[in-house]
Amino acid sequence: MKKRPPDAAEVLEGPADFDIMETLRRASPVLLVVGLWLAFHPYDGIVHDSRLYVAQAMRALHPVIFDKDFFFAFGSQDDYTLLSKVFAPLVGILGPTVATMAGVALSHVLWLSGAAALALRLAPDRKSAVIGLAIVAGMPAFYGGWFIFSLGEGFFTSRLLAEGFALWALWALTGQRLTLAAGLAVLCTLSHPLVGLTVLAVCFAFLVLRDRRWIALGIAGT
Numbered sequence: 001m002k003k004r005p006p007d008a009a010e011v012l013e014g015p016a017d018f019d020i021m022e023t024l025r026r027a028s029p030v031l032l033v034v035g036l037w038l039a040f041h042p043y044d045g046i047v048h049d050s051r052l053y054v055a056q057a058m059r060a061l062h063p064v065i066f067d068k069d070f071f072f073a074f075g076s077q078d079d080y081t082l083l084s085k086v087f088a089p090l091v092g093i094l095g096p097t098v099a100t101m102a103g104v105a106l107s108h109v110l111w112l113s114g115a116a117a118l119a120l121r122l123a124p125d126r127k128s129a130v131i132g133l134a135i136v137a138g139m140p141a142f143y144g145g146w147f148i149f150s151l152g153e154g155f156f157t158s159r160l161l162a163e164g165f166a167l168w169a170l171w172a173l174t175g176q177r178l179t180l181a182a183g184l185a186v187l188c189t190l191s192h193p194l195v196g197l198t199v200l201a202v203c204f205a206f207l208v209l210r211d212r213r214w215i216a217l218g219i220a221g222t
Contacts, residue, residue, distance in 0.1 A: 033134055034112070034137075037108070040140070041137075041152045041154055043154050044154035045155065048148075049077075050155035050156045050157055052077055057084050057088040057090075057096070060084050060088035077158075081192060082191070090103070107160040107163075108160075109164075112137070114165075116129075117171045121174055122174065158192040165184050168184050169199050170199070170202065173203050185200050
């Protein structure tokens with residue numbers, strides 16, 4: 001359909017006035033969720049397990065120096081993740097501090113966007129999705145012995161990255177995009193096997209609930 005050219009009155013009036021209040025109203029759910037996330041998930045620096053991943057990246061860059069370190073003498077976490085293969089070049093270019101900040105920022109974007117996509121798909125309406133996301137963003141989510149781990153950590157680890165892949169894998173699964181879900185689950189497993197196995201188990205349970213024939217396929221696969 002051919003677009004109607006503006007008439008003389010529209011040309012004289014010029015563009016419509018920018019309504020700042022309407023723009024803020026529309027953006028308020030996003031600002032609320034992002035604001036809560038930033039408030040409750042601040043960047044913590046190179047602390048906790050993040051130090052181990054930085055050390056593993058440094059070893060990949062300077063094996064002659066680090067191979068004799070006692071931490072690497074009998075293997076390390078690096079044996080179970082491919083993260084250092086990607087993180088090491090970033091550390092080499094930006095340095096440990098900036099590379100870690102970039103890793104946390106990218107992982108948090110992946111985490112929160114995946115959570116938003118999944119909430120919008122599963123919630124009955126947009127308002128419920130925003131409320132759920134606000135709770136997720138603002139609620140402490142510690143787990144493990146002595147509460148030493150948390151969801152959406154403020155330091156860079158393979159767990160943080162894997163959680164983002166996991167959320168997007170679940171989003172793809174609930175939308176019946178099985179190939180994409182499988183690919184994201186594989187990326188999750190390559191980043192952190194324990195998180196990845198959990199996602200694969202959830203995916204399998206979802207498929208079984210939809211079609212019992214997946215049980216036979218699972219038995220044949222074992």
